[in-house]
Amino acid sequence: MLTSRTKNLYQELILEHNKKPRNYRVPETSSHQAKGHNPLCGDKLDVYLSVDEESSTISDVSFIGDGCAISKASASIMTTMVKGKSVEEAQSLFKMFHDMTTGKETDVTEDQIPSRLRVFAGVKDLPARVKCATLAWHTLDAALQGEEKISTE
Amino acid sequence: MLTSRTKNLYQELILEHNKKPRNYRVPETSSHQAKGHNPLCGDKLDVYLSVDEESSTISDVSFIGDGCAISKASASIMTTMVKGKSVEEAQSLFKMFHDMTTGKETDVTEDQIPSRLRVFAGVKDLPARVKCATLAWHTLDAALQGEEKISTE
Amino acid sequence: MSQAAIKTETVHNPDQIQKQLKNLRDDFPILSRKINGRELVYLDNAASTQLPKQVIETVSAYHEFHHSNVHRGVHTLSQEATDLYEEAREQIRSFINAPSLKEVIITSGTTDAINLVSRCYGEPRFGKGDVILVSNMEHHANIVPWHMLAEKTGAEMKVIPITDEGSIDMDAYRALLGPDVKMVAVNHISNALGTINPVKEITDLAHKAGAVVMIDGAQAVGHELVDVQALNCDFYAFSGHKMHGPTGIGILYGKEELLKEMKPNRGGGDMILSVSFGEITYAGLPAKFEAGTPPIAQAIGLGAAAKYLSGLDRDLMYQHEQNLLKYATDKLSSVPGLRIIGTSPEKTSIVSFVLDGVHPHDIGTILDENGVAVRTGHHCAQPVMERYNVPATTRASMAFYNTFSEIDALYDSLLKVNELFDVNQPN
């Protein structure tokens, strides 16, 4: 029997995205990219973006990498969330996600958080896993800021 | 009021030799000499010997140096004990003194120990002070062995 | 004292041996902790072992009754602290059978000890053309200091390969040994694979080639009877926290003739005979390498740990750990999709493994939900991960206080992992 905390963390959606990650590929061209590394558990992933300069819209996003279920599912879900969004929208999703997983008090109510992000709410009780969930988002942010490498020590 | 342990350690004879050390001088000539140093308390003394080669007798012995009452009195009393003695006798006195002050079990009974040495018996209860009492003797031994410097770390 | 109870007649049945050892669990307060509502199953002993109450209480009693700075005081507390500190050194000396107290240097841990050797022995002696051999299964503590030394001096670090099962490739080692080899640095037991290395043979071969030998004994002291004289190694390093002692303390054993020639490591109080601005005279051994106020309480705690272990029936403990190893190896091998990394015939009670389709990090979290504490990751031995081409492993490491039923708990939790991730299921 699994404890409810485990079940809460490893929700169906996470397990499913872990098994079949979306946008898992190296694109032929990209305008931004960054490498993320979590030395704590060895998770590594590359995020690729195509940003339309005029409209400042993310026209394509993909990733590849090795990692635990949480980090992989988070990367996969992230790509599905930011594709087609403006850079600004992507960044505010990052902030929302970050605040939720680190348990920060904000004005955002639960139902304002997209359900696909809400499945990661459980990691806030598992400090060792927060970085797994946020690695992809940190890497996205780094790519958008023009940094090439980040490490979530 | 002084405790009996203090009184036992700082006997009249020790206090008296501390005040008026015997053979406290640098001789004009000497056949052996050594510098003794106890870095723990900064005690330093030089021992000078004239040994008659044929008879292997210590014809003269003196010392100078800075140190606590125990080390100064011990040096002074030592000079009075070994002057005129053979090298062998001096070394067996050292052994006897060393065994007594370090509390080593031996066959030597208390009344076999010269009374001038017995006044130092109290240091065996004060481990921090054993080296003060033995420094002069260690230096004597070093001089006889042809070593020039010793340090009782 | 529960220790007396086990010095009885020899028993051979694994369950009986366990029964004899089981009351020792009461000495370890943490073992009765609950984790997420379950009994703690502590299988992370290779990272840090737990402390018996005898050690915890020795440290507290020191603080409550005897604490003072050592070495230079005449007052009673200072003398008591000095005596306790130096008695601890003697307990540790006897624990590893070092010939002399001068050869037992108190450091802050294995890492500090290996860095000391790299710096004070290697740095003034090594240069271009010199070779330092390390094995492919070393902990970072026995790689990085040599890497830094090589960068500084121009010496070269070469790697002794390991076999697929995780043993040192002795033929390759022999082939690497040449007159250019100045240092061989190898662990006694690998924390990532569990392999017990033939350190006596490795040392003899190195000596024949004229090299000096540094053994990283971090994983050995808690399990093996270590006799540095029998091993004849030049340096041997270990940590208190791997042998049921405190953190913040470790030991460097070194042969006196080598330590004597070496420059001091850190400068400060207690490591000098005299200081004036023109000239400084260094103290003799072991003080030369113990600058400043030493880890007094920690040394006394480590002495207590050495005494605790020495009071136990080490053969029985070893037998029990080997029984646990065999039981765990058999049981885990039957978990679908599980592959053990490190299958040397000579192993300590460490089982490192990967599970098809599940990242170790996820395994670690799910096991923890069930109260089972294992380590996941690269275990500070990234070259081992590279060698086996895995990003990380899950590692269960047992001490004498572990039990067969704790292995069962590990096994059950692993089945749950497969179930949750819907992998490695019978079809």
Added chain:
Amino acid sequence: MSQAAIKTETVHNPDQIQKQLKNLRDDFPILSRKINGRELVYLDNAASTQLPKQVIETVSAYHEFHHSNVHRGVHTLSQEATDLYEEAREQIRSFINAPSLKEVIITSGTTDAINLVSRCYGEPRFGKGDVILVSNMEHHANIVPWHMLAEKTGAEMKVIPITDEGSIDMDAYRALLGPDVKMVAVNHISNALGTINPVKEITDLAHKAGAVVMIDGAQAVGHELVDVQALNCDFYAFSGHKMHGPTGIGILYGKEELLKEMKPNRGGGDMILSVSFGEITYAGLPAKFEAGTPPIAQAIGLGAAAKYLSGLDRDLMYQHEQNLLKYATDKLSSVPGLRIIGTSPEKTSIVSFVLDGVHPHDIGTILDENGVAVRTGHHCAQPVMERYNVPATTRASMAFYNTFSEIDALYDSLLKVNELFDVNQPN
């Protein structure tokens, strides 16, 4: 908690202040020890301070309930240990008002910390023609590392003289400061003289001359409110055992921009991002300087000590210590034949003295017979002894838990010393 009790209205009368602090003595188990049948009078706080039960119990509780290796574990105990360890770093940061946690490096003590700076900052940067200034009142820990560095790099160590009363000669200091001066290394408070140095002014002058400043704060943290931002020094070092914390732990504060540029000190686990035999990438701050398993229990203990001190009324404590200093200075000055060494107007509660005709070592023994613990010797500050042309001194050093009647006991014992040695008697 007895701590709350003292945060009452301000009092100015020395006896009243003492009364307010006196119940804190109950926090320190060792203070009720008997020595040779007498109450312990512990006046050796400059060597090591005593631990309150709050610290002793924090360390025990860690061992009994939370012990595990930190940083790389996902299981609950490892997480708890990591949280406690990092909370301790925060407590320490806040204690010295460091701007960032990255600037709080956990070391094994002041000596380790100063050696780190000498090695990782000085060694790659200093060379022939460069000058390191140290004062004439430094502890060996702040001399020997610079001496070793000078020998290695060809840089020169120069000495800032001190005045007869034991203050830094600021005019001489100004004159020594030139473009060749790369480092100024000075203690905040002298352990041998008690002098409180104007470290802010010293730092500002050094910065104007382009030099970097290392403050040895070993004696300050237990007495002064230390604010590294206000001091604006580049490095600040101290030890746990001088501020009612455990042995085996110390802190190096360093400005981030300097620490960032510096090479790591020791190599090992936790201070790297990745290791393969070809290439090693070092971790960021503070991990880069914390190789290996850190002193986990000791850091947690030091955090508890910082918390304990922060919970007290530091102003009141300071006032009481100054009252003790004044009382002791007056009282001891009336002992025939006694001369105080170190009479700077800015002093902490340390009284170092010599007594005509009696060697400090004998004084120490006789005082101990009366239960009074003082330190005798050179206090690891031989250049100070040379400066005053004394072989050694006797030093009484007070903490906030000491009392006026303990000074009386010291005074009475000193009269007995005169009596026994039949010196300094009225004729």
